[in-house]
Amino acid sequence: MSRHFAEELDNLRNRLLEMSGWVEDSIFRSVQSLMEKDELQAQQVMHNEAKINRLEIEIDEVATRLLALQQPMAADLRFLTAAIKINNDLERMGDIAVNIVQRSLSLMREPLIKPLIDIPHMATLVQAMVRKSLDAFVQRNAGLARSVLVSDDAVDELRDSVYEELISFMEGDPQAVRQAVNLMFVARSLERLADHATNIAEDVLFLAEGVEVRHHAEAQ
Amino acid sequence: MSRHFAEELDNLRNRLLEMSGWVEDSIFRSVQSLMEKDELQAQQVMHNEAKINRLEIEIDEVATRLLALQQPMAADLRFLTAAIKINNDLERMGDIAVNIVQRSLSLMREPLIKPLIDIPHMATLVQAMVRKSLDAFVQRNAGLARSVLVSDDAVDELRDSVYEELISFMEGDPQAVRQAVNLMFVARSLERLADHATNIAEDVLFLAEGVEVRHHAEAQ
Numbered sequence: 001m002s003r004h005f006a007e008e009l010d011n012l013r014n015r016l017l018e019m020s021g022w023v024e025d026s027i028f029r030s031v032q033s034l035m036e037k038d039e040l041q042a043q044q045v046m047h048n049e050a051k052i053n054r055l056e057i058e059i060d061e062v063a064t065r066l067l068a069l070q071q072p073m074a075a076d077l078r079f080l081t082a083a084i085k086i087n088n089d090l091e092r093m094g095d096i097a098v099n100i101v102q103r104s105l106s107l108m109r110e111p112l113i114k115p116l117i118d119i120p121h122m123a124t125l126v127q128a129m130v131r132k133s134l135d136a137f138v139q140r141n142a143g144l145a146r147s148v149l150v151s152d153d154a155v156d157e158l159r160d161s162v163y164e165e166l167i168s169f170m171e172g173d174p175q176a177v178r179q180a181v182n183l184m185f186v187a188r189s190l191e192r193l194a195d196h197a198t199n200i201a202e203d204v205l206f207l208a209e210g211v212e213v214r215h216h217a218e219a220q
Numbered sequence: 221m222s223r224h225f226a227e228e229l230d231n232l233r234n235r236l237l238e239m240s241g242w243v244e245d246s247i248f249r250s251v252q253s254l255m256e257k258d259e260l261q262a263q264q265v266m267h268n269e270a271k272i273n274r275l276e277i278e279i280d281e282v283a284t285r286l287l288a289l290q291q292p293m294a295a296d297l298r299f300l301t302a303a304i305k306i307n308n309d310l311e312r313m314g315d316i317a318v319n320i321v322q323r324s325l326s327l328m329r330e331p332l333i334k335p336l337i338d339i340p341h342m343a344t345l346v347q348a349m350v351r352k353s354l355d356a357f358v359q360r361n362a363g364l365a366r367s368v369l370v371s372d373d374a375v376d377e378l379r380d381s382v383y384e385e386l387i388s389f390m391e392g393d394p395q396a397v398r399q400a401v402n403l404m405f406v407a408r409s410l411e412r413l414a415d416h417a418t419n420i421a422e423d424v425l426f427l428a429e430g431v432e433v434r435h436h437a438e439a440q
Contacts, residue, residue: 064301071291081284081304088305163401170390170397177390177397181383181404188408 005066009076012062012083013138019055019090020134022048024127026097027193031123034104034186035116042101052094059087082203086137089196093130096196100189103182113169113176119183122158122190125151129197136201142208148201155194162187225286229296232282232303233358239275239310240354242268244347246317247413251343254324254406255336262321272314279307302423306357309416313350316416320409323402333389333396339403342378342410345371349417356421362428368421375414382407 026048033041063083066072072080129151136144166180166187246268253261283303286292292300349371356364386400386407 060301064297067287067301068292068294068297072288074288077284077288081280081287084301084304085308088308167397167401170401171394174391174394177387181387181390181401184401185408188405 023093030097030100045101049094056091082207096189118158118162126193133197133200136204140208145201145204152198159191243313250317250320265321269314276311302427316409338378338382346413353417353420356424360428365421365424372418379411
């Protein structure tokens with residue numbers, strides 16, 4: 001591998017880490033804006049999204065150029081196609097954080113029906129999943145990638161308990177319906193963020209071990 | 221371009237069309253299972269998902285191999301990276317149809333609170349978007365791709381009207397909450413299917429015209 005090509009791959013890795021840093025920040029701030037009724041945090045998520053979108057286009061261009069110019073060998077080729085997919089996942093995650101912020105803005109003018117406990121807990125788990133999945137990618141660390149798959153189950157359990165609680169609220173108090181619907185969509189968004197982090201971890205496992213772990217459920 | 225490489229690209233195109241055929245079929249059957257309370261349609265969507273998942277892995281392998289072995293020129297390179305992304309979108313769409321089926325199975329034992337009108341209308345629009353986006357990809361037809369972006373706005377409007385109607389139902393009748401929540405998630409799933417078709421159409425526009433239409437909102 002030429003020194004130039006190695007530098008370009010390093011650059012690509014760093015851009016993806018930068019992008020995942022913005023995504024983590026957006027997840028944190030989106031839930032903060034909900035809990036603290038803080039419009040500034042919400043605006044910051046919008047600013048982050050614009051940065052994330054620019055990075056997506058830039059990373060796509062770099063990865064495609066490296067594929068075209070360098071005729072990379074098998075391992076680098078897999079790295080580059082994984083980078084294109086991970087880039088795509090991170091961009092969607094930036095959009096989902098914006099969805100959370102839209103719900104948070106709808107909820108800003110009224111007191112919450114109950115203190116939020118499971119939703120911030122989900123957000124903390126999801127942020128850690130994003131960080132771990134990207135660290136696993138950069139380090140080609142299969143063990144770290146596997147730990148992300150385990151967290152996904154924990155997020156799904158929290159989502160179920162949020163849903164059940166909110167449905168009970170709505171059944172008990174028609175006034176709570178609109179607010180509870182907004183909170184359900186927040187829980188759903190957090191679950192989708194966890195799914196994207198899981199996709200990234202699965203790509204890393206394929207990259208690190210050549211093992212296809214996608215769709216493992218139906219393979220059993 | 222060698223004849224062999226041209227044949228391989230044709231094969232890849234046909235595999236993607238086959239996959240989108242299964243996705244369209246899944247969208248149709250998922251909403252049929254909901255409207256007709258038909259468990260067989262629901263099972264067929266599960267079968268489709270297994271086929272879609274196998275195709276995803278196969279298409280990824282073919283595209284990556286062609287990138288590796290053939291050192292493709294600029295246009296073919298863009299085609300191959302678009303194929304990898306579209307493959308990813310189609311696989312997610314198969315999963316979303318399964319999500320709809322899960323809601324449909326939850327609703328199977330009880331009469332619906334009202335006849336479904338907007339939801340099947342959304343489903344018909346979304347199926348057409350999937351077909352058009354893939355036809356646009358195969359034909360490199362930018363006009364067809366643009367028509368998909370227009371349909372996305374129509375789907376968003378239908379979703380808003382479904383949400384408002386269901387929220388009113390829940391506010392008026394606590395007994396309707398659980399069913400209305402299930403139907404909201406169906407509308408949300410259909411909207412996400414439309415978003416994936418839109419992503420595909422945007423990839424096609426980039427492929428056909430070299431114009432970056434992603435994130436057009438914030439570029440204005």
